[in-house]
Amino acid sequence: MSGLLLLIPIALFLGLAGLGAFLWAMSNGQFEDPEGAAIRILIEDEGESNVQGS
Amino acid sequence: MDQSSNPAEFQTDFAPLEDSRFAVPGMRCAGCISKLETGMGSLPGVVAARVNFSAKQLAVTHEASINDRVLIAEIGKLGFQAQPLSANPLGRDDRERKRLIRALGVAGFGMMNVMLLSVSVWSGAAGTTRELFTWLSALIGVPVIAYAGRPFFDSALMALRNGRTNMDVPISIGVILATGMSLYETIAGGGEAYFESAAMLLFFLLAGRTLDAVMRDRARAGIESLLRQQAPGAMVLDASGATHWIKADDLAPGDRMLVAAGENLAADGIIERGASQCDISLVTGESAPQNCGVGDRVIAGAVNLSAPIAVRVTASGRDTVIADIARLMDEAGQSRSRYVRIADRASRLYAPAVHTLAVVAFLGWMIAGAGWHHSLTIAAAVLIITCPCALGLAVPVSQVVAAGALMRRGVLVKDGSALERFAQIDRALFDKTGTITLGRLKPLDLDRLTQEQGAVALALAQASRHPIAAAIRDELAARGITPASLGDLAEQSGEGMRGTYRGQQVSLGRPQSAENVDGSVTSLSIGDVHINIRLTDALRPDVTAAMDQLRQMGVPASIISGDRVDAVNAVAQAIGIAAQGHALPRDKIKAIEELQSAGHRVLMVGDGLNDGPALAAATASMAPASATDMGQQAADAVFTGDSLIAVPVAIRAARKTMRVVRQNFALAIGYNALAVPLAFAGLVTPFVAAIAMSLSSVLVVANALRLTRAAQ
Numbered sequence: 001m002s003g004l005l006l007l008i009p010i011a012l013f014l015g016l017a018g019l020g021a022f023l024w025a026m027s028n029g030q031f032e033d034p035e036g037a038a039i040r041i042l043i044e045d046e047g048e049s050n051v052q053g054s
Numbered sequence: 055m056d057q058s059s060n061p062a063e064f065q066t067d068f069a070p071l072e073d074s075r076f077a078v079p080g081m082r083c084a085g086c087i088s089k090l091e092t093g094m095g096s097l098p099g100v101v102a103a104r105v106n107f108s109a110k111q112l113a114v115t116h117e118a119s120i121n122d123r124v125l126i127a128e129i130g131k132l133g134f135q136a137q138p139l140s141a142n143p144l145g146r147d148d149r150e151r152k153r154l155i156r157a158l159g160v161a162g163f164g165m166m167n168v169m170l171l172s173v174s175v176w177s178g179a180a181g182t183t184r185e186l187f188t189w190l191s192a193l194i195g196v197p198v199i200a201y202a203g204r205p206f207f208d209s210a211l212m213a214l215r216n217g218r219t220n221m222d223v224p225i226s227i228g229v230i231l232a233t234g235m236s237l238y239e240t241i242a243g244g245g246e247a248y249f250e251s252a253a254m255l256l257f258f259l260l261a262g263r264t265l266d267a268v269m270r271d272r273a274r275a276g277i278e279s280l281l282r283q284q285a286p287g288a289m290v291l292d293a294s295g296a297t298h299w300i301k302a303d304d305l306a307p308g309d310r311m312l313v314a315a316g317e318n319l320a321a322d323g324i325i326e327r328g329a330s331q332c333d334i335s336l337v338t339g340e341s342a343p344q345n346c347g348v349g350d351r352v353i354a355g356a357v358n359l360s361a362p363i364a365v366r367v368t369a370s371g372r373d374t375v376i377a378d379i380a381r382l383m384d385e386a387g388q389s390r391s392r393y394v395r396i397a398d399r400a401s402r403l404y405a406p407a408v409h410t411l412a413v414v415a416f417l418g419w420m421i422a423g424a425g426w427h428h429s430l431t432i433a434a435a436v437l438i439i440t441c442p443c444a445l446g447l448a449v450p451v452s453q454v455v456a457a458g459a460l461m462r463r464g465v466l467v468k469d470g471s472a473l474e475r476f477a478q479i480d481r482a483l484f485d486k487t488g489t490i491t492l493g494r495l496k497p498l499d500l501d502r503l504t505q506e507q508g509a510v511a512l513a514l515a516q517a518s519r520h521p522i523a524a525a526i527r528d529e530l531a532a533r534g535i536t537p538a539s540l541g542d543l544a545e546q547s548g549e550g551m552r553g554t555y556r557g558q559q560v561s562l563g564r565p566q567s568a569e570n571v572d573g574s575v576t577s578l579s580i581g582d583v584h585i586n587i588r589l590t591d592a593l594r595p596d597v598t599a600a601m602d603q604l605r606q607m608g609v610p611a612s613i614i615s616g617d618r619v620d621a622v623n624a625v626a627q628a629i630g631i632a633a634q635g636h637a638l639p640r641d642k643i644k645a646i647e648e649l650q651s652a653g654h655r656v657l658m659v660g661d662g663l664n665d666g667p668a669l670a671a672a673t674a675s676m677a678p679a680s681a682t683d684m685g686q687q688a689a690d691a692v693f694t695g696d697s698l699i700a701v702p703v704a705i706r707a708a709r710k711t712m713r714v715v716r717q718n719f720a721l722a723i724g725y726n727a728l729a730v731p732l733a734f735a736g737l738v739t740p741f742v743a744a745i746a747m748s749l750s751s752v753l754v755v756a757n758a759l760r761l762t763r764a765a766q
Contacts, residue, residue: 004183008190012167019163023156036107042084 161257164198195249221401228437305370321370328363448718451758456711459765472690475674476708485660486615495589513537514562603702642668
């Protein structure tokens with residue numbers, strides 16, 4: 001029983017943290033461009049000067 | 055959306071900033087992203103450029119002095135075609151979707167946590183542990199259900215207020231009843247709690263609804279937003295000779311507008327002074343420019359291409375040709391809005407049945423002397439178990455999967471009802487210009503040019519906005535030719551582009567000889583060498599294959615076009631189908647209505663503004679991505695790419711989808727037929743409800759996933 005008193009708040013906290021992270025990601029536009037995010041990793045930033053110009 | 059507001063913080067140091075968004079369908083890889091972002095970002099006056107690859111869009115933050123046309127030309131130089139998007143194409147629908155997703159997240163969280171607690175109750179927790187867990191379930195369940203159920207409660211309330219009933223009414227009653235009963239049991243202690251059933255029901259139903267909304271938004275973002283800017287007003291010359299700016303709505307017949315080269319016309323009128331060429335592709339979808347001189351009629355929305363003209367307004371605002379066609383389109387679209395979606399048809403039968411069953415169960419147990427508490431519990435169980443959990447998923451999941459498959463093939467379907475209507479099609483009508491043909495001029499003789507001549511031609515062509523120049527530019531740029539550097543570049547109205555190249559006079563424009571009857575020949579001169587470049591409006595690729603496939607599917611096709619009869623017949627003979635020429639927008643609607651009253655379901659494929667009413671009147675309609683804005687708005691589906699094969703592909707995918715939807719209905723209803731007697735007998739415990747609900751949902755979703763390859 002005393003184990004439960006510890007575990008249940010932990011489980012609830014983790015669940016809430018997940019929900020909070022999801023809601024944050026939604027409002028922060030993290031899901032706006034999933035395909036682009038997957039592809040951007042492949043871009044090589046060799047022309048630094050160009051990038052800074054933007 | 056938050057990202058776009060960041061650059062505005064620096065606004066004080068610079069000229070006023072503006073955000074513009076463009077659809078750039080040609081981006082395919084990481085290279086394209088960096089090319090667009092660095093290429094556009096390094097332009098003077100551009101503060102930031104950001105690509106959204108999923109939506110195939112480019113957002114540019116720039117000084118207000120740069121207009122969209124300049125930016126499009128710059129994107130063109132990078133090798134991409136772009137179309138301007140309205141500032142915020144998403145807006146309200148986007149909020150609706152986000153609200154649903156948020157509710158879905160909350161329901162998912164609640165469902166999992168309550169389920170965790172319920173599993174231990176079912177596996178034999180007793181005494182204080184059981185009481186504690188039930189109380190925890192209530193603490194999580196009640197707020198979660200109150201939040202996640204709001205979309206259903208709102209909709210049910212709306213329906214009841216209007217004296218109707220819809221699927222959301224039994225859902226809401228079931229959820230509220232189950233939650234209320236469980237809360238009572240929790241406080242009184244002892245009985246079974248249904249919190250996890252209610253949360254799970256909401257979760258599955260929200261999943262179906264969210265999918266539906268996501269599909270609608272995704273397609274709409276691609277289509278609705280291709281709004282070309284119409285002229286907001288015009289410079290008007292008053293009696294005293296002064297000019298001032300008047301808004302389009304305030305223009306009156308008799309006003310004299312001055313229209314500079316490159317501007318849109320804000321009203322219909324007759325040319326009083328000047329001679330130019332007009333791009334009326336907005337109205338007809340045809341890109342070959344029309345010559346227009348003093349006394350010719352011009353219409354609002356046309357683009358004045360080469361020289362300034364003065365136009366006496368004959369009709370403005372709501373009286374213009376465009377406004378008239380828009381009205382016709384509205385009227386024609388009303389017949390389609392009467393179409394009832396299959397899910398709604400099902401729920402019309404289903405909702406009263408569910409209510410009756412629940413009431414019968416309640417009364418039956420009351421008569422049997424079970425007491426109101428026990429009877430109410432059983433009625434709640436009946437409502438929960440019959441709630442169209444699988445039914446609510448059956449249609450949207452199938453349609454979303456099919457629409458996703460079609461989207462990968464380049465067909466954007468606007469909503470689920472469009473797919474249902476596509477499945478019924480048994481006749482197809484095609485417009486000619488821009489639908490059977492590409493609707494844009496394609497230069498024929500570029501192979502004869504040397505590398506150097508090509509470079510000069512490209513340099514001349516890309517400095518002009520003329521459609522012929524644009525056609526030559528696109529074709530040359532696609533061949534990887536880099537423009538030569540020219541001096542003294544100048545556009546001479548009505549004649550073409552001039553410049554100097556290594557000391558020689560070069561030009562691209564109207565040929566000296568008189569063979570230029572329909573404006574489809576242009577001449578490239580370098581020094582004394584003159585080369586004529588012919589342009590033609592070619593048939594779309596795969597036209598015959600598409601027609602063959604349609605015939606095999608039992609969908610005979612024919613052409614209905616506003617073009618000259620002989621031009622239409624020539625095309626019709628080339629592809630071997632029947633044709634009707636010289637058809638006005640009203641004639642097209644009439645042809646469709648005649649077919650419909652003969653019992654046919656007609657598919658209209660068209661692109662021009664003149665097709666708009668027909669697109670709206672047909673059972674289902676399709677437009678190419680090159681279509682006019684109105685054409686795209688009126689159509690149920692838009693296909694990107696040039697190939698007409700998209701039409702049979704869409705119909706075939708829609709038919710497969712409906713087959714799967716019917717199977718899903720059978721699965722869902724079969725499950726209910728099994729479960730309802732159990733619920734009636736009072737044997738449905740929360741445990742049984744949870745198992746039955748998730749099993750049937752998984753089955754329906756798995757069946758729908760078979761559609762991933764529907765568009766092949």
